[in-house]
Amino acid sequence: MSQDFGGAGSMPRAQRIRIGGIAIAAFIVLALASTTWYTVEPEEVAVVTRFGRYVRTEYPGLHFKWPFGIENAERVKKERNQKQEFGFRTVRADVRTQYSQQDYSNESIMLTGDLNQADVEWTVQYNIKDAQAYLFNVRSPEQTLRAIAESAMRAVVGDRSVTEVLTIGKTKVEEECRAILQTILDQYESGINIVFVKLQDVFPPEQVKPSFTDVEAAKQEKEETILQSQQAWNEAVPAARGVAKQVVSEAEGYAIDRVNRAKGEAERFQRILTEYEKAPEVTRRRIYLETMREILPKMRSKIVIDDDAGGVLPLLDLNALQGGDR
């Protein structure tokens, strides 16, 4: 009888070999299973190589392949749009996106065609159009994409003035960059398709920003200054015209008044004259006496002096006449 050891002491040797055999068999089956079955996720495709040589592409679902590494399935996210960020990083994409506070200025600051600096942040969205090309032609496709994207953006910005990049040329910049990037990646047969290049933010370097903002402020000020003077014009001139009209109206009023008054007096005189001409002496005397009757009662004092009496003045106390009673 052989020596029995520890916990396995109760089992006979034949049984131990059987259990070991079953274990090995089970192990082989498991190994087989894990290297034979595989799933391809909805946004993926699998590129299958046999002994390293491409044999087929598999689409989403459950698939089988030769086990133990004879066939190898490499999954590629073909249907999904991916993005790369330049000059900034999104920390969390949400309703209110959060951006990293880190400095990516070595990515973002670049030279413009007029040898000024601009701070450019942009994203590239891409997907994989050819899974085989993507796996077999370029070793580090993402790294390559990043390097070429930076190069392309600098090429485009480098041909434009700083104002063009900051204001009017944004869409053109995006399109040109996309075109250059796609052309080069196609030269490499990278299998990558650039969906778009989008400028996230473009502004002058930090220290220069205030001056650029000031230019905008200056433009505003220019418009305002002109507007103000125009407004002053719009207030003063119509008002002056109003005053002018008034002055003329007053004159016209005066004119009418004057002429009418003249006409009125003339008419009055005319009537009296007609009556007078009918009986001149009587009318004359009548007018005289009527006038006297009207005036004399109003006189403060009446003094009658004989023509023959010589000088009267020494006897006349004019002050008393003025001040005292009648």
Next chain:
Amino acid sequence: MKLIPIALVLAVIVFFASTFTVHEKDQVIITQFGDPVRGPITEAGLHFKLPFVQDVREFERRILEWDGDAREIVTKDKKTIFIDTTARWKIKDPLKFLQTANNEASAQSRLDDILDGATRRFISENNLIEAVRATDREFAPEDEIEAFASERSQEDRISVGRDQLIESILAACQADVSELGIELIDVRIRRIDYSAKVRESVQKRMIAERNQIAELYRSEGRGRASEIEGEMKKELKQIESEAYRKAESIRGTADAEATKIYAESFGADPEFYAFYQTLDTYRQALVSGETTLVLSTESELLKYLKGAE
């Protein structure tokens, strides 16, 4: 009996030792006792070799990347810049590659030297503008004031241009690089910027330029405003004087007409007019309660005081 499983295991081992796979992304050289004997094998799939005696050396068939470090270089026009180049390359001749560089790490290091040297040479031999601009395209200015600013900075016309510069660097490297069994596919400028020393003065220039533009806008505004103000004053003066002229004319005409009416009317009998008007004047002028009247006894009014005749 016991030899069978051992023989089986040995057979398997020998089998594995005589086969090798070549992946789509690789190319392979077979070495025997360290010397290359076969290859490069580029066809992907299962291949056979002598077991144990022959070794498989794998090399990349794909496009590989080279990313240089940023280097500080002074351009021909004395501008200190940081430039960062990137390149794509391939192992064109694995045999040569094996013999010279032997592995990728040393290849990268050799590429560093070759590319760095060429970059440095071409950048320092050219003005900065040549490394930045590829075309002579006109900048589209926003308005005349911007045009003034950009006109000034368009003095620089390129003679080589970025694309050609890159081509030159690439061409200069090919000879050295092919000695290593490497093919350079392209070289590109990944980043280019002023170095810290120069940055400040560049930014000062940018600030000064912007300030100048801002001042131009402002003074343009002031100028136009003055113009408008002047026009306004002129207009006001004109309105005012015109109105005055008209008013005076109207008054004058009226006065003349009134005078004519009076003259016509009173002129019919001037003597009676004098009489009548004078009496009326007495009525108006001799104010009630204030006037003292001194009458002569010869006055017609008092005539009948003396007698009834």
